[in-house]
Amino acid sequence: MKKRFIADIKTGDRVNDIFVLSEKILSQKRDGNNFLNVVLSDKTGTLKGVMWDHVDQTAAGVTSGDFVHVNGGVSEYRGTLQVVIKKMEPCSPDRVDPSDFLPQTSRDIEGMFDRLVKITDSITTDHLKALIDAFLNDTEFVNKFKTAPAAKKMHHAYIGGLLEHTLSMVSLADKISGHYSGIDRDLLLTGTILHDVGKIDELEYQFNIDYSDKGRLLNHIVIGIKMVDDKLSGIEHFPEDQMLLLKHLMVSHHGTREFGSPEPPKTIEAVLLNYIDEIDSKVNAIRDFIASEDPDETWTSYHRLLERHFYKGKKNA
Amino acid sequence: MKKRFIADIKTGDRVNDIFVLSEKILSQKRDGNNFLNVVLSDKTGTLKGVMWDHVDQTAAGVTSGDFVHVNGGVSEYRGTLQVVIKKMEPCSPDRVDPSDFLPQTSRDIEGMFDRLVKITDSITTDHLKALIDAFLNDTEFVNKFKTAPAAKKMHHAYIGGLLEHTLSMVSLADKISGHYSGIDRDLLLTGTILHDVGKIDELEYQFNIDYSDKGRLLNHIVIGIKMVDDKLSGIEHFPEDQMLLLKHLMVSHHGTREFGSPEPPKTIEAVLLNYIDEIDSKVNAIRDFIASEDPDETWTSYHRLLERHFYKGKKNA
Amino acid sequence: MKKRFIADIKTGDRVNDIFVLSEKILSQKRDGNNFLNVVLSDKTGTLKGVMWDHVDQTAAGVTSGDFVHVNGGVSEYRGTLQVVIKKMEPCSPDRVDPSDFLPQTSRDIEGMFDRLVKITDSITTDHLKALIDAFLNDTEFVNKFKTAPAAKKMHHAYIGGLLEHTLSMVSLADKISGHYSGIDRDLLLTGTILHDVGKIDELEYQFNIDYSDKGRLLNHIVIGIKMVDDKLSGIEHFPEDQMLLLKHLMVSHHGTREFGSPEPPKTIEAVLLNYIDEIDSKVNAIRDFIASEDPDETWTSYHRLLERHFYKGKKNA
Amino acid sequence: MKKRFIADIKTGDRVNDIFVLSEKILSQKRDGNNFLNVVLSDKTGTLKGVMWDHVDQTAAGVTSGDFVHVNGGVSEYRGTLQVVIKKMEPCSPDRVDPSDFLPQTSRDIEGMFDRLVKITDSITTDHLKALIDAFLNDTEFVNKFKTAPAAKKMHHAYIGGLLEHTLSMVSLADKISGHYSGIDRDLLLTGTILHDVGKIDELEYQFNIDYSDKGRLLNHIVIGIKMVDDKLSGIEHFPEDQMLLLKHLMVSHHGTREFGSPEPPKTIEAVLLNYIDEIDSKVNAIRDFIASEDPDETWTSYHRLLERHFYKGKKNA
Amino acid sequence: MKKRFIADIKTGDRVNDIFVLSEKILSQKRDGNNFLNVVLSDKTGTLKGVMWDHVDQTAAGVTSGDFVHVNGGVSEYRGTLQVVIKKMEPCSPDRVDPSDFLPQTSRDIEGMFDRLVKITDSITTDHLKALIDAFLNDTEFVNKFKTAPAAKKMHHAYIGGLLEHTLSMVSLADKISGHYSGIDRDLLLTGTILHDVGKIDELEYQFNIDYSDKGRLLNHIVIGIKMVDDKLSGIEHFPEDQMLLLKHLMVSHHGTREFGSPEPPKTIEAVLLNYIDEIDSKVNAIRDFIASEDPDETWTSYHRLLERHFYKGKKNA
């Protein structure tokens, strides 16, 4: 069990606790011996560390991403806190409460999942319903889908974020598909549910959120298409035309090539899916950003990716 | 009354009919005398014309944008039909049925306007309601607002298009403001209604749709802000803060500087308004484009502005 | 059998011949009846056509992409040749020599294929060799791979072009992988052979070269990945790591997101594959362009996509 | 009265002095109590501060932008100086010499204003002269116009900067309008004088230079147009055409949409105004940058916004 | 001597006159024989031509850029006038009045040159004056410099345009160098005079204006630097530092890499030169464009390169 969080550590403290080993860099000293620089993390932040002795044995036993039990003293080096590590050894995930290491959605995961299942009941096109059911009846998939974040940073970057994002988008898709005539609602809803499923393998999110090798090499769009293909292989008579249109929703959901979609949206449903994704990710990103800033100030600080300050309103307005 | 439309004219025809004089270019022949090139239009298309005699008197009496009564014969010049004009004189708008010259929304304008008014009744913030009422009680504004197109080309480019676009967006804004907590619904709806009001003066749409001098020099965002300021001057105690936020919705509704907004959206409401505008204009543009193409083909031709072909589906699919 | 090619047709001719129906657009006349605009093509160019009578029966019987037997007379309309079609009916592909309709590589297809097979014999990594063999032993695949063009326009846009492009790239990859130390030659060669396999389904090239529905909706990268996955499912113990790296070569071979790769190259082999593809497609595109221009002039005309004139050299230099 | 400037403070000092409270961020400790991070500033720089006790009362009494009297001790935290604040309370602006907090033009403000007034005497177009006079006779406007900076950073970012920039541009406009025939000199000069008037409200510059809420939400172009409209409402018979052209100068003076102008320059005068603004702001920005760098070196350091080093010349050259 | 200009030629005319052979494209007919497509030009425009017989002998005797004597009849092909050429043979430039083929500045070339020389007299830095004199005393250079256009299209694209553009810029540079303190006036004026000298070889402008081989392969910046180096080799003790700064003005005068400058401006003088060039080329381009349009209309047509309509003003305003 974790005793103290990184946010509470200060110069002079003794550290004897569990962390995620987020980065590990082995370097050579001029005398030919190695030393070790590490970054440790928990859900409250990150902490640098350095280790001078017993380095080779220690380094060989741990990989970045592991839980480690660290023993050492905290000093300040070049203006930053740093643990000078005496001992660091791997720590079995069994001895750890994952919620100490990862932020989580503030909503009820099971409740969200039930609402999603309920909405899928309104899909009346047989082959689309069959495909959705193939996913929802796959326990391994469902377990990952319930816990996966929607991103490493930026929006819904917490356990349960993918489900929260997907559910919100499905609900928006439902509303908007009723607004315009001639929308294939079942196709749009199915595409919305599946558009980001590749993220359950693009990201790793057991102890900290990061891209997986697969994610960095293939991208969640390509991963997701393969997952759909695997399910499709178990469904008879899925119309070729519908298969193409559904995959097109996934392929094009980032809107432009610049944002990673090999093809831009070429159907009204694909155009809508892209905007629904944009709306839900931006609203979540901006609201989380505003929530993390000083409540008394009128403006947020500068948002580097969205390239602006956001207006929060005057305190007594 | 118009007798024949441009789409029906062919080489060898005699023309004796009313058109809009869309372009007028006076040039000098080598012998020192002038000749006149014109473009004539009605709601079915455009027709080139040339005039060799009595040019100076004729040119002095008409300006581009006028209705003209044209007399002449149709031949072919450099591969295009061309009227060799014998006589061209201005024609009073009274003698003309404007619907012969401009495309119009397929929806009922009065019905749409009533629905818009009804939605505004649900705005309960006093000063916002007062502002909306100031516009809706201004007969001159309402008359223009009911007839204005939303654009010269691209989307809702027809009489009644601005109202149709605004109503659709308000309805979407209503749905989406209920989806997320903490949205200032009254502000979003007010901003949605007013975001494009400047278009009633940015465009001219009596006989053909084109930009006005004011529109080309100032842009509808700047024109619209002035219209709101004029109405605000008649409303007491409109909160300064609300005035800024409302104008910000107008200023930022194109989303980025590249698309003509001096500032990007800096509130959630402004972010939503930009996406709602994007969705409604793109859906309308794509559907109109698809509707104008061969119903038997699977794909549209290439859309130059959106830079892609759109999928229409197989005929018997 | 085709009697005369489009390049030889002139005003006043009677036409009674076979063409590909490249475009078909059904429109309504003001009197409520339909008329038909078409574009006909063979390997020498395209020809516009219009049909006024018996339109509905005719239109219902043919789709764009079909061979059609056309009967009519050639006139000039708005500066372009145009067949006024009396009769147009579908024509069975059996009665047609495809080489009348599609340009073809100037090289020997079987010879090129043999050379490619020979190079694959030098791949000594078992699982990669097994994958290549799975493709090369698939007769249906091989037949398409031998005939597919590498693009609709721009480079290697002719029957056999994909094979010619792939063989040239493999030979370059062989040379370059020997130049730098530490390159995984087998992986690079395998990735080079497979990088564009999706093009056999992205394009249609029976009678004219165009994108297929699948190609426009999914893109050849996504299609090719699926083809590799299908072959991989038949190979036991293909290392996961190698599978990711191989697919990464395919995913990233366009070099940047702007050019359609969901991820940029992240291994030296992927970086090299992207440049080898660039070199071979640009050299082919420029040489074909130069070859199509006046041999006596020093410069080509302006190349619209590459945005420059190319220097051909002085005639007697 | 200020006793010591931030540039002179070092670790171990006691602080008992007046600063501008540039930023104020209230955060929660793990024990549920709040603490306060602040940034203090004067004209010599900025200083971080932290406060642990009596935080809620203190925070409630001050807002960012206020003058504050701070009592505390200076230590070093994570490599930066930091005041640990014992007491911080608002300080009336009356007790403060603003020149301790804001940089100021090195030129004589009254002298510059007189020169500007003198130049306006040469404007002979009645309605333009009337408009300029309406501004120059508005004491509240003139007071702000004399003190406003032209920007937060980059160029003329000091008290009096807007006047200095405007005067320099007017003088350039005078010279250039004589160089080309057919320039409407009076219009160009009037537009030059008014192009940035919105900055007097876009920025706040009482104690430190920052954007106002109005500035961030509306942009100085939109603010300036409103100021001109207000003055125009008091001038009879201002020609509509001239009003559009004058506002167009303001709307388009940033040159392109990317740089914040809703419309690009569409008259020669507008094209010239944009270049005159570019020249004067760049020359000022580069010269101030060069002046702030080591006089002995040949090159400046890298200018982040202009993306280059500037050449200052060899010392003894 | 030329008898009739292209602007006066119509269908049915016999042509027996001199033209510039602007383009020549030799193609093969299906029967294996060649035919010839050409573009003919004079200062009033261009005219297409085709030749069917005696093609090989004819083609061998003429090159694009030559004067040709053409004999043939004018018909219309695909909507454009076309000469069916019976005979075409080279025509000695001696028999031609060049002013029939190239547009020319409306100003007095000798007068402009005298004014330029006079301004150079005010340059008091010895080595800079020596360099300018080296150019102005080089008769071959001066002859080309007096006739060269400043561009193929866009601005000052006529005989004498380079001199007119340079003189106007020098005069502007003179004015602006007095406006700011600390400008090296002699350096700026020298750089302004020399910045485009490479254009006398980048372009060919004997009979029509086009890029030379040298111009297309090397660019006028690189050509001009070589010309300056050649003159510098004859001047003793030209300070190294001044040589670099002068060449830097030439290298950077396009302002950014995107516009063809290998380095951006890194001195105040270089920044000013870039803006002075921008102002003078844009003002000339826009005024020429406005002058070429219908005087009665309020707006110009759309300017493709500058991407906007320009406002010309109401006729009676």
Place this chain on the structure above:
Amino acid sequence: MKKRFIADIKTGDRVNDIFVLSEKILSQKRDGNNFLNVVLSDKTGTLKGVMWDHVDQTAAGVTSGDFVHVNGGVSEYRGTLQVVIKKMEPCSPDRVDPSDFLPQTSRDIEGMFDRLVKITDSITTDHLKALIDAFLNDTEFVNKFKTAPAAKKMHHAYIGGLLEHTLSMVSLADKISGHYSGIDRDLLLTGTILHDVGKIDELEYQFNIDYSDKGRLLNHIVIGIKMVDDKLSGIEHFPEDQMLLLKHLMVSHHGTREFGSPEPPKTIEAVLLNYIDEIDSKVNAIRDFIASEDPDETWTSYHRLLERHFYKGKKNA
């Protein structure tokens, strides 16, 4: 002789050693006296320094780029190590081993040069061989060419890097020129050897690698063209056409204007040279980056210029 390297210095150390004075910034204290901030460097890194006394005499005696002998004590300021300098005086380069200050190629410089000379023996076009010989027989050139780096950062940024890069490219050019028919191998090889010769003067690399004044003002393309022109002036009958094509290879080798080439590649040889340069610089840059990172990790850290992580492979894969 250097005693200790920067990488080995820590807080509390006495420093009495030789460094390169990389930056020198003289600033004024509030009391009117000057102080000095410096950056010191050797091949292991950089170290900040400050000097409070005897500043004016010291500053006058040294310039950035000099070797200096520094005497002082190391402390920590704002989180970074800093030497408080007691004494700093210039140090003659004679007393210094340059290899202590600059990284160097790991290959044998003389061996590489011999291989390059050998390849040039295969160039059989007389005038090209003569030009290459003119360079290779110029001892001053050869000495610089053997030591110059190919860049300040990014790729081959070490002594001997230019030669290593050039040799590798020449070998690639040799291979690729044999792959495609119709390549002018001698021209391509000559252009490859000369494309970057300007870098011997664009950079300074005696004690640390930085841009020279000439390099920053003129760019290595312009410098290199001048070097070729100087050699060409000594070669009789060098064909004009070949001279243009050779210089074009140099002018265009960055591929696009955005990357600093005044003209893009307009011959096949120029297109190839650009890609060969791209391949060799990217492969070197990525391999050096990978080599500098932790060998145990699967991915590199983020590469800021190439904007991605690179895959290094699993340790035991």
